[in-house]
Amino acid sequence: MKWVAFVVLSLFLYVEATNFQPKLHIVTVATNEDNDGLKRLKHSAELYGHELHILGLDEEWKGGDMQNSQGGAQKIRILREGLSEFKEKNDAILMFVDAYDVIINADPDIILRRFLQEFPEYRVVFSAEPFCWPDKNLASKYPVITFGERYLNSGMFMGYAQDVLKILEHGKGLKDNDDDQRFYTSIYLNKELRDTYKISLDSLSRIFQNLNGLTEDVHIDYDLDGNAQVFNSLYNTHPVVIHGNGPSKVYLNQLGNYIAHGYNEKVGCLKCKPLIEIKPEEITLYIAIFISKPIPFVEEFLATFEKFEFLKENIHLLIYNNQPLNKITIKNFIDEKVGIYKSVTALNMKEDDDEHASRDYAIEWATKNNADFLLMLDADAHLTNPNSLQLLIRKALTYNTEILAPMIAQPKKLYTNFWGAVSSTGYYARSSDYLDIVENKLRGYWNAPFVSSAVLISKRKLPQLANAYSYNKEMDADMSFSLFCRNYGQFMYVDNLDEYGFLVPSDQFSQFLKEGYTNPEMYDYFDNHDLWEKRYIHPKYFHYIKPGVVVEQPCPDVYDFPFLSERFAKELIEVMEGNNHWSDGSHLDRRLEGGYENVPTRDIHMNQVNFDKQFLNIIDEYVAPMQEKVFTGFYQRPVKSNMMFVVRYKPEEQASLRPHHDASTYSIDVALNKRDVDYEGGGVRYIRYNCTVPADQIGWSMLFPGRLTHMHEGLLTTKGTRYILVSFINP
Template identity: 30%
Template sequence: RKFQEANHKVLFAAEGLIWPDKRLQDKYPSVRSGKRFLNSGGIMGYAPYVNKLVEQWNLHENDDDQLFYTKIYLDPQQRENLNMSLDHKSQIFQNLNGAIDEVLLKFGTERVRVRNTVYDTLPVIVHGNANTKMYLNYLGNYIPNSWNYERGCGVCDHNMVDLSQLKEYPTVMVGVFIEQPTPFLSQFFQRLVTLDYPKHKLNVFVHNNEVYHERHIQKFWEENKDVFNSFKVVGPEENLSQGEARNMGMGLCRKDPSCDYYFSMDADVMLTNRQTLRILIEQNRCVTVFLSQAILTGVLLYFCLRPFEKVCYRISVSGYITAEGYITAAGYITDLFSQGYAVMNFVVKYTPGRQAYLRPHHDSSTFTINVALNSKGTDFQGGGCRFHRYNCSLDSPRKGWSFMHPGRLTHLHEGLPTTNGTRYIAVSFIDP
């Protein structure tokens, strides 16, 4: 319907940035309102007219298609003959490059839409062009039916498997990594034994980087050597880096044709739910990443299905803090952890009549830390932070106190209005 209302035979997406040849800017028709420049990431038209367009392609396979279509569009004769135009106000196509600040999520009863706030339109197709792939990923965590206020997650239960219906449980390689002195290691191993999963289907690989813990591992092995299908330990004498050790654990699974899943965890994780492994497998996802209950320790568990795909990801699952990892074409994790750093640190001022609040947004960070610089009730009234996905609001903390939350993907949030006085907070983006 939107295309028909445009009353053109061919319609291209439009954007505010010209690419790839800025010298063509003056040749573009001027527009009174809307985006002026063509983007070939979105094209819609009647087949005979689109066919006339593509028939003109006489370039090489690696030549730039956007430049090809741009030159045709800039030819007044061709533009008239083919009745071409651009979707200037993002009625159909929304390009994100240069327009992220224009885009908000519009939550409806049944689905979530993207809204262009400049033109008050609801685009149908969102294009994460140039360096906006991460933001496209943010949007995909909600639209069109991934999550809304009424029903919560709309896709979490899709394509799940029921282990009770399988003739035989999958074989799992469990990688355990002791990379530093770890308290309660004995309790960790006992919880591993009590996992509600057939032990003859578990192969255990342990990398221990601490001489102090060799006696704990020896004691556990002597008591449980017949429990698991296999139990392999690589000790500190091998002098492996974390990356090498984690690659080794995943490699053991890769080389074993019977290995169906790889489950990796650091030893300072507290496995309080005996169903953890079953729950993860029944999710039937390619990669699942989450943090333990001790969320501030940076403990990461990840879970990979075979075959290992080439992927570079940052994943955040509802209710859990974002973690990151990198898998190369060979399928090995090469850089699982990095030391947190903060290069974006700033002070935000809230005051009525100027900036009293912040509209719903995601932060460009893995974690965000907010520190209160003055006191509610004395210096200002109102304020606070609301997390939409969890329908949770935090009051302004006392002066000098802070709170931390994931910045990307799951924690869409807004700064609540300061109704009187002036509120100051210090904000730090961790791993932007």
């Protein structure tokens, strides 16, 4: 902190030499006290020991829509009326800043020192920007400068109080909806007035930094103590009062995650205080679950949801579903949970129903019922941390983050439920810190321009978000919500201090549905591997694959191991019967190269149902390791297989299969249904060993050598229908 001591000493020497005792007063105009940007300004001012005067809180805003047009002269009137107490104070230096998009990052001594030493010949200094606004025709009338930004910005300025008040007196004839920047520009461009009041611009951003048009040149760096500061690389300066003017507010929010004691390079998150304790029995939580698009593994989502550690009798549930695939699942869930949760309401809608309105209804529902919190939860957000609800609520209360999302990402991908930046067209853009946040190199809670999938909203914020999801119906509902929040100064935060869960990719699943796939989740092996594995791989597989665990050998070199789940077996049969293009059991088979099958069966190949790529990878991931375990020394990866198929045995069709060798290095034969339940008879006999395997445990697979040693036959199915899954591996 040596540099701080130097600053204080320099200011002290200056004061002693001039016998001048300046005092800095920061002033702003705000007619809306309940604004996150104003709260941030107040926090940064208090943090550095500033005296912040907020004027206009008792007034209605009549200064026009400054976000989309000109206006703001009401601020001039309010300043003129509200600052009269400073008329006789020679020692007062006023600094005006806009209320909703400014952050202060230095104490009064540093700001005064820069003003007095960098601008010793001037009494009023305005911030500068690269755009001549609101009238670009005035550009040629600006004084020529050799270096820096040339044009005045009225969002930040400072000067001796008496001079500032004299300037404000020139605005007596303004209407409230006139433009404030046009007024200040007219004063500055009038050479006589400019010289009279000794007005200058902070063209090199020594004190003030306007971000619009300069975001590429303004970054975060750190001082010797590791504290974040703003660095203007264009002018090699460290401005300390930062303004997110115009469309740069999102970038200001990003900088605000670090400055004003937000982040320290050495310590980490400075604002991440110890969490307050809560009493769940005193919190009424409303949760709105949305299944508004094709989403795989909804059953697993609901199972994860059930594991939340929170008093269910204090939770009100609203479930919105417009997907036909999930209607039965949702109905069964609701039927089971009636009486467990405080209330359960279902909105089973049609696919073309208005999702925007339904999400707005959820906010209205929670608002009317005086909810303490509302969690908007999409079914693609699997919050596997059972403490997620308590963590989010405790953080919302501790950090005063009234719109808070847990950071969740698609497994092994960079796609998450938040954006770090927004493009000029209003869509996703990658911020400079996005990867570090996603990869947890930076930990904290972050002001973000877009959050979705899982969003906790506090009681006080709910009424302010009415119709936010319908704010722009040309957009997806979550984008409309975030646009509303950005435009109305409602800060959204994403938290990666804890691990919460993951996002389920759904684009490929949606395509499976469009193409009419039976049991589309069975196909979703690549995009949602871990969920697929838990549902479709036999639960005992991972025990048998462990070193030292004996794999059963019912016949010599015939190993029997649990491979696929009963659900997989059932769904695969449904897929095959849905396809129904069974071969006719003759030697003529146009599916094969050459068109001839030596040992024909009634079967359907995996490529006929578009499952060949998935199943070949499944063999490589689960069967090959088992082969390497039981047949030590043989390794061939990736595995190859041109023959992966389901065989159907029926007494009236094909009841058995003659003795034969498989055209493979090794084969698998998986039972798909149950003997004495679905069929009678069946089994496999290995001729050379005169050994029979019942092959009747669903999902269990025989694994045995192919061509040379293991001639075998399929024994007679005497009743019902028997299904097996066969693959010839490494032919």
